[in-house]
Amino acid sequence: MNGDWEIGANTDELDRFARAVIELADGTRISLVDPRALSSITLDKKGTSSLPKLGREASDRALDADYLAEALKRKKLAIKPAIMDQSVLAGLGNIYAAEALWEAGIDPRIPAASVTSESLGKLVDAIRRVLSPRNRRPGRYAEERGTERFAVYDREGQACRRCGGVIERIVQAGRSTYFCATCQRE
Numbered sequence: 001m002n003g004d005w006e007i008g009a010n011t012d013e014l015d016r017f018a019r020a021v022i023e024l025a026d027g028t029r030i031s032l033v034d035p036r037a038l039s040s041i042t043l044d045k046k047g048t049s050s051l052p053k054l055g056r057e058a059s060d061r062a063l064d065a066d067y068l069a070e071a072l073k074r075k076k077l078a079i080k081p082a083i084m085d086q087s088v089l090a091g092l093g094n095i096y097a098a099e100a101l102w103e104a105g106i107d108p109r110i111p112a113a114s115v116t117s118e119s120l121g122k123l124v125d126a127i128r129r130v131l132s133p134r135n136r137r138p139g140r141y142a143e144e145r146g147t148e149r150f151a152v153y154d155r156e157g158q159a160c161r162r163c164g165g166v167i168e169r170i171v172q173a174g175r176s177t178y179f180c181a182t183c184q185r186e
């Protein structure tokens with residue numbers, strides 16, 4: 001997907017880069033506007049979908065330990081790549097996955113299915129905290145980089161602000177994971 005959907009009336013002038021147009025019976029027109037013409041559209045039969053099945057949104061208020069326990073119970077992955085799996089949790093990126101695991105005191109290397117429900121409860125609270133709008137202000141990362149913006153992310157070799165241990169970096173599923181092996185012990 002490269003273009004943008006535009007919604008207007010079917011009497012509006014059509015954008016010169018409109019590549020596909022859907023006109024609804026009520027006079028609404030939805031156009032796919034894509035100057036580079038790189039988008040593709042898939043038509044699925046009713047009741048089927050070619051989209052990957054997504055898990056609950058990480059920022060969803062309904063996210064809880066029970067949901068995570070169910071989603072993780074058959075996962076063979078370690079907990080860090082497991083919570084970045086879009087079929088488990090949608091929208092939790094690499095930085096915030098590492099930060100949330102540090103806040104919850106969970107070792108990113110342990111098997112996802114072995115995390116206790118108590119720790120999953122802490123993890124849900126931690127995900128909520130790291131994703132809160134206060135922590136995600138646009139530009140904040142650039143402004144505060146190097147000034148302890150993150151507890152573990154990009155801090156390899158530095159002291160853990162909770163226990164003074166050394167932040168380590170490992171690679172999991174092709175992505176860097178930063179963590180403190182001293183206090184992330186669950």
Ligand SMILES: [Zn+2]
Nearest residue numbers: 160163180183
């Ligand atoms: Zn620590």
